[in-house]
Each structure stands twice: as C-alpha cells, then as structure tokens.
Amino acid sequence: MSSSNSQGETKALLDTGVVSTAAAGGANFFNQAAQTIQQAQKEGPLTFRILGFLGGLAMIVSNGLAILERFFSFSFARSLMAVYGVIFGVIIVFMDAPFPIICSQKIQTGIHSYAKFLDYTWGRGLFFFFVGTLQVSNVNMLDWAVGGFMIFVGVVAMGVGMATANQMRLVRFAVKDESTLKQKWKEHDANGDGSLDVKELTAFVNDAGVTMTRNEIAAFYLALDKNFDQRIAYEEFYAWWTRESDHSSRVV
Structure with missing residues (x-):
C-alpha cells in the first residue's frame, strides 16, 4: 500500500515538474519575444515578418481557446478547423520568429522542402492571406480580428x-x-565571421547606392538566407549575385 502511495506521489511530482518546466519555458519564450519586438520598434516600423510572427502567436492562442470551447460543445468539425489554425500558427511562428527557437532551423528546412513557395515573400504573403481567410470564417470577434490582421x-x-x-x-x-563584392563584404562584415546580419546587410545595400525600406530588407534577407540561420553567408550572397538566370530577383 505504501509502495503504491509512493509511486503516486512520485508521478504527481513528475507531472508538476513537467508543468512547471513547460510554464517556465513558455514564459521565457514570450519574454524574449516581447524584448525582441520592443527593440525592433525602437529601430523603426515593424516588418511584415515580425507582424506575421505576432499573427502566428495570436492564431495559436485564439484557435487553442476555440478547440476547448468547441470540443466541449461537441462541435467536432469546427474543432478540427481550430486544430488546423493552431498548426498554421505554429508554422508561422517557426518561420518568422525574430530570434532563434529550439530546432527552428531544422523545422524550417522541413517546412520549405515541402512548401517551396514559402521561400518567396509573395508565397509567404499568399499563405498569410489564406490562413487569414480561414480564421475569419469563424463567427466571433476574436477570430475576425486575428484573421483580418493576417x-x-x-x-x-x-x-x-x-x-x-x-x-x-x-x-x-x-x-x-567579384573584387568589389569581396571588398564591400569585408567592409561591412563587422565581426569578420563571413556573414552579414540585418544591420550589416542594410549598410551593404546603402553603400551600393540603393535605398531599401525595412520591409524590403526583410524580404531580401528571406530570399538569400537559404539555411535559415538568420545570417547571410558570403556563399549565399555570391550564389545569388552570380546567378545568370534572373528568376530569383523578378519576384521574391
């Protein structure tokens, strides 16, 4: 009897520990997101990628609540729609998080291998538009707001x-x-790691005599960052620069 009680107490402690760990991880995630977005706001208007990230979070929350509500009201078909909404929200969060998430690089590679259109800004825009229309098909104010935003x-x-x-x-x-490219790259690669972050890429573009908005820089970054490590390696930039076909720069 005492052994059974001991096992029950151990299981309860483990369950409590799992919940506490998950809660702490969630709190840390949202805290990091808030700090990153606050910093981005100081630098200028939020880009479509950060807005997409916020929309993805909103989709997870709104559809998560909808799953509970619809399941207990035995509306299983509508619950399934909410499940899709959560899945799409998670995909968007992994794609557009403004900071590294555990396994995000591997997950993004998997997502893009099955949905190549997401390599392009226009494709991402279509995806946002699609999930937004799904969201507004629900008949409540929260879903309309989240869907309209997306x-x-x-x-x-x-x-x-x-x-x-x-x-x-x-x-x-x-x-x-190529010699000019290497020279400019070296000038703007501030820490000498062979890659450019967003600020360094912006300086590179400005030095080339081209003015881009923050949104355009974000789209440029998306087009070049093929391994989703949130940095542009020289090899990635060089591959784009030397490409004879101009398809990649007609639409991004």
Missing part, C-alpha cells in the same frame, strides 16, 4: 515581394565585379 499582413508581404525584386536588381548591378 489578411492585411499577407497583402503587405505580397506587395513587398514585388517592390523588393526591383531593388535587388539595383543591388546586383551596383556591384560590378
């Missing part, structure tokens, strides 16, 4: 993709040869 972000992203294509061509033509 539709807005989707339209912005599609517009940014088209505008950035022209700016990318200007950058390509401004850097005349």
Whole structure:
C-alpha cells in the first residue's frame, strides 16, 4: 500500500515538474519575444515578418481557446478547423520568429522542402492571406480580428515581394565585379565571421547606392538566407549575385 502511495506521489511530482518546466519555458519564450519586438520598434516600423510572427502567436492562442470551447460543445468539425489554425500558427511562428527557437532551423528546412513557395515573400504573403481567410470564417470577434490582421499582413508581404525584386536588381548591378563584392563584404562584415546580419546587410545595400525600406530588407534577407540561420553567408550572397538566370530577383 505504501509502495503504491509512493509511486503516486512520485508521478504527481513528475507531472508538476513537467508543468512547471513547460510554464517556465513558455514564459521565457514570450519574454524574449516581447524584448525582441520592443527593440525592433525602437529601430523603426515593424516588418511584415515580425507582424506575421505576432499573427502566428495570436492564431495559436485564439484557435487553442476555440478547440476547448468547441470540443466541449461537441462541435467536432469546427474543432478540427481550430486544430488546423493552431498548426498554421505554429508554422508561422517557426518561420518568422525574430530570434532563434529550439530546432527552428531544422523545422524550417522541413517546412520549405515541402512548401517551396514559402521561400518567396509573395508565397509567404499568399499563405498569410489564406490562413487569414480561414480564421475569419469563424463567427466571433476574436477570430475576425486575428484573421483580418493576417489578411492585411499577407497583402503587405505580397506587395513587398514585388517592390523588393526591383531593388535587388539595383543591388546586383551596383556591384560590378567579384573584387568589389569581396571588398564591400569585408567592409561591412563587422565581426569578420563571413556573414552579414540585418544591420550589416542594410549598410551593404546603402553603400551600393540603393535605398531599401525595412520591409524590403526583410524580404531580401528571406530570399538569400537559404539555411535559415538568420545570417547571410558570403556563399549565399555570391550564389545569388552570380546567378545568370534572373528568376530569383523578378519576384521574391
């Protein structure tokens, strides 16, 4: 009897520990997100990627609540729609988180291998628009607000993709040869790690005589960061710069 009680107490302690760990991890995640977004706000208008990230979080919360509500009201078909909403929200969060998430690089690689259109800003915009329309199909104010927000972000992203294509061509033509590219890269690679972060890429673009908005820089970054490590390696930039076909810069 005492052995059974002991096992029960141990299981309860383990369950409590798991819940506490999960809660602490969640709190840390949201705290990091808040700090990152607050810092981004100080630097200028939030980009479509950060807005998408916020929308993804909102989708997880709103659809998570909807799952509970609809399940207990035996509305299983609508519960399934909410499950899809949570899944889409999680995908968006992993794609557009402004800071590293555990296994995010591996997960993003998997997502993009099955959905190549998400490599492009216009494709991401279409995805945002699609999930937004799913969200507004629900009949409550919260879903309408979240869905409308995602539709807005989707339209912005599609517009940014088209505008950035022209700016990318200007950058390509401004850097005349490989020696110039290497020189400018070295000048703007502040820490000498062979890659550029967002600020360094912005300085590189400005030095090339091209002015891009924060949204256009975000789209440029998305087009070049092929391994999703949130940095642009010289090899990634060089591969884009030397590509004979111009398909990648017509639409991003």
